[in-house]
Every structure is written in C-alpha cells, then in structure tokens.
Amino acid sequence: MGLSIRVRKNTYYDSVTLMLISKEVKKLEGVNEVLVGMGTDLNKELAQNLGLANDEINQLGPNDFFISVLSDTDDIINEIAIRVDELLNQKKDADGDEYIPPTFDSAVKFAPDSNFVIISLPGQYAYAEVKKALNNNMHVLLFSDNVKIEEEKELKELAREKGLLMMGPDCGTAIINNVPLAFANVVKKGNIGVVGASGTGTQEVTVLIDKLGAGVSQVIGTGGRDLSKDIGGIMMIEGIKALAKDPNTEVIVLISKPPAAEIAERVLSEAKQAGKPFVVNFIGGNPEVIKQYGGIPGVSLEDTARKAVALSRKETAVETEEYGEDEASLKEIAAREVKKLKKGQKYLRGIYTGGTLCDEAMKLLAGEIGGIYSNIPLEPQYKLENVFVSQQHTCVDLGDDEFTVGRAHPMIDPTMRQERLVKEADDDEVAVVLMDFVLGYGANSDPAGEMLPYILKAKEKMEAKGKAIIFVGYVCGTDKDPQGLKQQEDKLREAGVILMPSNAQAVKLTKALLKAASE
Amino acid sequence: MKALEMCINTKKLLDSRGRLQGYVHSVFNRVCNIVTKDELLIPVISSHVPNTPRFISLSLPIKNSIKSLGLKEGMEIVFEHNLLRSLEGSFSLDLSEAKIWDARPIFNIDGMAEFKLLNNLEILYKTLIKCGKLNGIAPICQALSAELVSDSRHGFQMVSNHYSSFILPRMGKLIAAFKAENMDLVRSYAKQIVGFGPGLTPSADDFLTGFMAASLYMANYHGRPLEAVYRLNSGIVVEAEFRTTKVSSEMLTFAAKGEVSENVRSMLLALFSESSEEILVNTIHSVINNGETSGSDLIAGAYIGCILSI
Amino acid sequence: MSNINQLFNKELKVINMGLKSFAEDLKSQEVKVLHVDWRPPAGGNKRMAALLAKLKK
Numbered sequence: 095m096g097l098s099i100r101v102r103k104n105t106y107y108d109s110v111t112l113m114l115i116s117k118e119v120k121k122l123e124g125v126n127e128v129l130v131g132m133g134t135d136l137n138k139e140l141a142q143n144l145g146l147a148n149d150e151i152n153q154l155g156p157n158d159f160f161i162s163v164l165s166d167t168d169d170i171i172n173e174i175a176i177r178v179d180e181l182l183n184q185k186k187d188a189d190g191d192e193y194i195p196p197t198f199d200s201a202v203k204f205a206p207d208s209n210f211v212i213i214s215l216p217g218q219y220a221y222a223e224v225k226k227a228l229n230n231n232m233h234v235l236l237f238s239d240n241v242k243i244e245e246e247k248e249l250k251e252l253a254r255e256k257g258l259l260m261m262g263p264d265c266g267t268a269i270i271n272n273v274p275l276a277f278a279n280v281v282k283k284g285n286i287g288v289v290g291a292s293g294t295g296t297q298e299v300t301v302l303i304d305k306l307g308a309g310v311s312q313v314i315g316t317g318g319r320d321l322s323k324d325i326g327g328i329m330m331i332e333g334i335k336a337l338a339k340d341p342n343t344e345v346i347v348l349i350s351k352p353p354a355a356e357i358a359e360r361v362l363s364e365a366k367q368a369g370k371p372f373v374v375n376f377i378g379g380n381p382e383v384i385k386q387y388g389g390i391p392g393v394s395l396e397d398t399a400r401k402a403v404a405l406s407r408k409e410t411a412v413e414t415e416e417y418g419e420d421e422a423s424l425k426e427i428a429a430r431e432v433k434k435l436k437k438g439q440k441y442l443r444g445i446y447t448g449g450t451l452c453d454e455a456m457k458l459l460a461g462e463i464g465g466i467y468s469n470i471p472l473e474p475q476y477k478l479e480n481v482f483v484s485q486q487h488t489c490v491d492l493g494d495d496e497f498t499v500g501r502a503h504p505m506i507d508p509t510m511r512q513e514r515l516v517k518e519a520d521d522d523e524v525a526v527v528l529m530d531f532v533l534g535y536g537a538n539s540d541p542a543g544e545m546l547p548y549i550l551k552a553k554e555k556m557e558a559k560g561k562a563i564i565f566v567g568y569v570c571g572t573d574k575d576p577q578g579l580k581q582q583e584d585k586l587r588e589a590g591v592i593l594m595p596s597n598a599q600a601v602k603l604t605k606a607l608l609k610a611a612s613e
Numbered sequence: 614m615k616a617l618e619m620c621i622n623t624k625k626l627l628d629s630r631g632r633l634q635g636y637v638h639s640v641f642n643r644v645c646n647i648v649t650k651d652e653l654l655i656p657v658i659s660s661h662v663p664n665t666p667r668f669i670s671l672s673l674p675i676k677n678s679i680k681s682l683g684l685k686e687g688m689e690i691v692f693e694h695n696l697l698r699s700l701e702g703s704f705s706l707d708l709s710e711a712k713i714w715d716a717r718p719i720f721n722i723d724g725m726a727e728f729k730l731l732n733n734l735e736i737l738y739k740t741l742i743k744c745g746k747l748n749g750i751a752p753i754c755q756a757l758s759a760e761l762v763s764d765s766r767h768g769f770q771m772v773s774n775h776y777s778s779f780i781l782p783r784m785g786k787l788i789a790a791f792k793a794e795n796m797d798l799v800r801s802y803a804k805q806i807v808g809f810g811p812g813l814t815p816s817a818d819d820f821l822t823g824f825m826a827a828s829l830y831m832a833n834y835h836g837r838p839l840e841a842v843y844r845l846n847s848g849i850v851v852e853a854e855f856r857t858t859k860v861s862s863e864m865l866t867f868a869a870k871g872e873v874s875e876n877v878r879s880m881l882l883a884l885f886s887e888s889s890e891e892i893l894v895n896t897i898h899s900v901i902n903n904g905e906t907s908g909s910d911l912i913a914g915a916y917i918g919c920i921l922s923i
Numbered sequence: 924m925s926n927i928n929q930l931f932n933k934e935l936k937v938i939n940m941g942l943k944s945f946a947e948d949l950k951s952q953e954v955k956v957l958h959v960d961w962r963p964p965a966g967g968n969k970r971m972a973a974l975l976a977k978l979k980k
Contacts, residue, residue, distance in 0.1 A: 106639035112811055132858050134808030134815060140779050156808060156858050194960045196661055201938045201959050208957065209930060214941030215961060216744060216898055218891065223940055233930055237941065257926035273935050273954050276945060312931060336927040535948040
C-alpha cells in the first residue's frame, strides 16, 4: 500500500474539475481510495480517517488544493501522479479554446448549416427546444423522457407537416447515414432500413444483422409511445414513407411492443404500400395481422434479424427457430453445468440493463419454467413486492425508472447491477444468473470489465457455502463498437461466463439449464 | 467595458471607501474572484451566471471566457471613481451605469396554506433525488429527514459515500442544537462541520447555506421573530473565516443574513408562494446546476431547514 | 423529395443539447457537432418578477 499526494498551494479549481479528477483517478487500476479537496481542517480529518493523510497534508491551509490517493503498490504511484497532472493541465488548457454556445439560438447563428439536433435535457425543458429546432427545419432526436404526451403529439404533428424526423421522446437509439446516435452500435452499411419504437430491441436487431454479415441503410427511432392510441404511430408511418422512397433501402424492419390493434393496422397498411418486403416484430404481439398485410412476423429479435437478412439477399425467410446450438448440444452443456449445482438450487435471476431484452427473455421463457417475478412482469401478479429483492424466478430491468432515480442508466453506471449480483448470491436456491452486456456508443466503456470482480465475488460467496452458480451472458455489440466485441467476450469467458450469440439463444440455454436443474 | 449590474452591498462598499485595493484570487470561465486588502470577496461574473451577494456582472461576448479579458491570478486590482481596473492597465470595467441588485431576502410574501407548502417541499425532495447530484453530502438529508418527521421513505435509495457518512452524525447534532436554540452547542458543532467536503465551496458549507436561508424563510412563513434565527445562524458562521475557503466563508456569512444567489432566492420564493409546480421545478433545476454538487448540497440543506420547524 | 429523404443524402451536422458525452462520441467519429452549454431559464412567476423589479430600482 502506498500513498500518492499532489498539492497545489493557493490554487483553485472549480468543483466540476475536482469531481472529474476524482472519477478519473478512481478508474485507474490498483487505486483503492481517492480524496480530492481543499485543505480545510475537516477535510484533513477525513483524510486521516481514511488513511490518506501525511505530514504534507496536515500542514495545508484551507486555500490549498490537494489530491491524495491510496494504491495497492508503490510502483504505480508515479503513474497516478502523471495522470493527475495531466488531468489538471488538460482541464486548464481545454478552457475556452472551443466555442460552446449557451443557447440553441446562438448555436444556430454559429453553425447555420446544422441539420440535426440531439436533445437530452430534463423533460420539462425539452418541448420548447424541440419546437425551436423543428421551426428551424432541423431533424430531432429527443432522448429525454418525462415529456407530456400532448407535447409529443404536437411536436410530431409539426414535424410531419414540415417533413422532418422527430425521433422520441425517450428515443435511445438511431443510426442516420451510418452515424450511430445516442446509444447505438457501429453497424455495417447495407440495404435494411429499420424503424423501431424500442431502444434495446432495435440495438439487438441491428447488431445481429451486422453479425450475420448484412448491414443497415437507416435506423429510425420513434420513442416508446409512438404506437399508442394518443400518438397514432405518426413517426413510424413517416419513417416507413421515407424508407419506401429511399433507394438504398430494400427491406424494411419494424420493431415495437404490441401496439393498439387499430394503430397496428394503420402502420402495417403503410408498410404494405411501401412495396418493399418487410419484417415486423411486435414483441409478443399477434403474428396473424402482420401476415394479412403481407408482412413477415419475427418471433424473437434474432428471428427478425435473420429473416430481414435473408430477404436482403433475395432469399426466402424460413419459418424456423432452429438456429444456433441444437437441442441436443444445449442439453449436453446443461447436463455438464448442472452437475456443479447442489440440491435445491433451481432458480433463475435475470439482471438486465436492456428493457426489451429483459422483456424478450421473460416472453421466451413464459410457460416453460412457471411465473417469473419482475419489476416489469408479464402478468401483474408477478410484480416484485420490493424491486430491490428477487424471489423465486426473477428477471429485472435495471434501466427502469424505479432503479434509475438519482443515478445514470445501468448501461452507463454499473453500480446498481454490481450490488444486485452480489446480493443474488445470498440466496441458496439460485442456480442461473442471466445477464446482458450492451456495447456501442453511449454505453459504459467497459461493461464486461466493470462486472468481472462482482461475478467472481458472487462465485466465491456461493463456493464458500459449498455451492456453485452458473452465469449465462450475451454481449450485444459488434466488432466495430468502441469497446470491441471480442475483447468484452474474452473477459467474460475467462471468468467462466457461458456466452451465447444472441439474447434469444442465451435464453434458450437458460431454459435448458433450469430444466436440467429441476430434474 | 461596462458593468451590467452589481449588488447593493458592492455599491455601498465602494461608496463608503472611495478607493479599494485588491488582487485576483481565482479565475474561471464565468467567474473571476477579487479579494480586497481587507479580505472581502468581490466576484466579477458573466451575466449568464446567477447574481450572487457582492457581485459585479458584465456582458461577455458569447465566445469568450472571463479569462479572455486578460485577468490572471494574483493580478493587482484597484477600485476608484466608479472604475475597476488592473493596476498594470490591461483591464478596466466602468461601474457607473451598473444597475443595482438587492441581495436581501424577500419576506413580504402572501401567506399560503400549509398543505401547499408541504406539497412544495415534497416536490423539492423528489426533484433532488431524481435529478440532483448525490456524490456530495446531499444523501444525508434522507436520514436527517427520517429522524425529523419520522417518515421512512422507501423505494428511493440515496446512496451514501465517504463524505456523507462522515458528516451525517455531526450534522444531526448541529440540527438538534439549532432546533433546541442552544447557542453554545450550535457554535461548537458548527466548528466541526464548516469547511468539510469537496469543492471550492465545500459540500457542508453549501448544505449550511441552504439550511440557514431556508430557516429564515420558514420563520417568516410562521410569523415567528426572525431575530432568534439570525442569532443562531451567526453562531453557525462564527469562525467560518478560519475554517474554510475564502469564497465559502463569504458565502456563509451572507447566507446567515438570508442573502443568497439570485436563483437560490427564486427557488425559496417559489417554495413559499403560490406559484405553479412548473416554476418551482424550474428553479430547483437551476440551483442543481450550480457547480458540480454545490446546488444539490444546498437544496438538501434547504429541505432540512424547512422541515425542521414543521 | 421529402426533407427526411434529403437528409439521407447529406452530411450530418449536429447540434447537441444535454448530455455532453453524445457530442464527444460524435466528435470521435469525426461527425460535425456543436455542443450547447444549456442552462435552465431563470425561474419566477410574474408576481415574483414584479417584486424583483421593484427591488432593483
């Protein structure tokens, strides 16, 4: 253990800088504790309590800045010192060299040829800014949630009138002209156009399209409420129209949670008119209506991607769920893994960061393993009494509002899932933990690495009780994503996580495992 | 260039002294802190930043940071004849046409029903949890409020950190002493709190700023004499000068008199007047955006200052 | 051609308001982006504004 201390006498940093430095240093490997602050008596006392003080710190005055780091080994102290100085200097240099306009209007004056606006302000301010953008003939991706439905309607009607995109509110993903926006993966260019009302659902389909060797032309997000009766599918319909006219789009994919029947028909009839083959995934919705309008229903997100890819290659989209590992080899894996479990270990804990992936898992498991408790259950009687505590079979969407008050989405900040995972290992009846790892822009820079220590901790906890725990995972990402699919997968495999190539297949294996465990 | 606005305190100070000398203490993008020879702080701010006690504001071209005006740390500054200038001559600011802003608390607010106030406080609390930055000491308001109004809020979890767990027991003691109006204890507990936490205005100081100002507004709401609160507040800040940063000790001294930044005052006014929920939420968001955790720490303190006397 | 189809043929030039990381992500992909340092509008109702105006005199 070693202490590394940086002091700048009579120096002042604004608190944003201090917080940034504190966060960055915490990320360095081998760092245990970091304290950043001004040398007031009380801060010195805290430093003392945390073992972060020495004579140098004790002699500071309230107007002196210090940063104190406790690390595992002495030899990384130099590295920390260099990094801290780098950050302090970088921050000073970065000030003022680039124009940062304070308002939308000043931004437009500075860059009048802008054509696209991304808005992620608190919901109650979003309406006014979106309206300004649309009135300036700019397309909008509205990431914010908590926008009133009347406002959404008004804004979408204005966008339609002006022939503009108004993606959102609560639009998490889009790929326009092959540029991933907000939370999106780096996907090959191709001839499949997607309109999606579900963020992670869209990410999963586009990632699988890429993995199957095909690519996308445009990916338009609509926000989760677009297909409600109130909005009437305005943006999905406008999206379909645009893809119909787009010469680079040859196949259209539509993704949404089950819409109201009349809205579904309106959307499907628009898709039919487009005159291009189309695949529809109304996650768990009625496939017959889709067929009536000449569309091809996708059973799972993977199935949707496979069918779209087949059509994009002018092949027939076959009706089969038989891809990936066959039943026999899944059974074999299950038999091998389940041997490690002890009697009485039989339950599933799905801890998801992607809402649609969680929903899909529950739907694919429904009827196979009995009721699944959740914060977003398929049936109301399986609503978790306390969302922070799992019971029996449980699948939770940690990205849901109940978990994200006061903190970032778990795709960005993994703390909530880290804590949850370790807690699951307290339950002696747990057999399988199922997790998604979503890569791409917007997401955490190392989702797998963030979870690793906690996976090991949960394992150790179980082993101490003479039990084991089976981890099943799925990494939703491409080899071109900034985190690197292979690097992320390697880390998880090394920790003993069984990885599958899609969410649907991860669920399939889970099903086999749970069956074997109950036999 | 010309100054846009200044605080009435700045005006009085300059008028009474005629000539003042000082130096540049720190420069940020939108704020330049000047400290006078007798250790008074005068922030020169961009008009984009909320007015604050003893400030002078100027209109900056949008592309520029205050640094671009040539102000540098340690630079000597003189105020005379309605002019603020650097001694070596590169910077000068004409104060003669600056509008005057009064930092004093606004107490002539129409009364409102208590249920409405409680509702506003609930909005304050929820907005803090949902949108606030909780990596300073704001999480302590959960435990403190549970103690004060014996309500156990579930569903929400404010995650504590080093700073908040360290200061929670001490803050609890101070608040109990404040409630019991025990001046000696208030003084001695405050000494163990002021200056604690991250930031140029340490978190604990932000919390106390909100707490003291809100206590005054609350006493005013109930029609109780303000003198008792002023006295207790003065106990909190009694030795602040030696225990925290320059910027922070000035902030505390003003806050003890109920003088706070413009947007904090707007938030308190919205809390205690029949304004719409939207206005209240807007003002809360504006305060949350002060500094990194400063605004959230301050709101946590203001919340506790209010529920203390419910 | 609709505005949306015109966009499909153009280079994206983005204004970003809110999460700064979205702008940084785009910058790292060499997409033109301008980040706005947006702040909430100063709050206050009419009566409060009138009060403040009175005090400012």
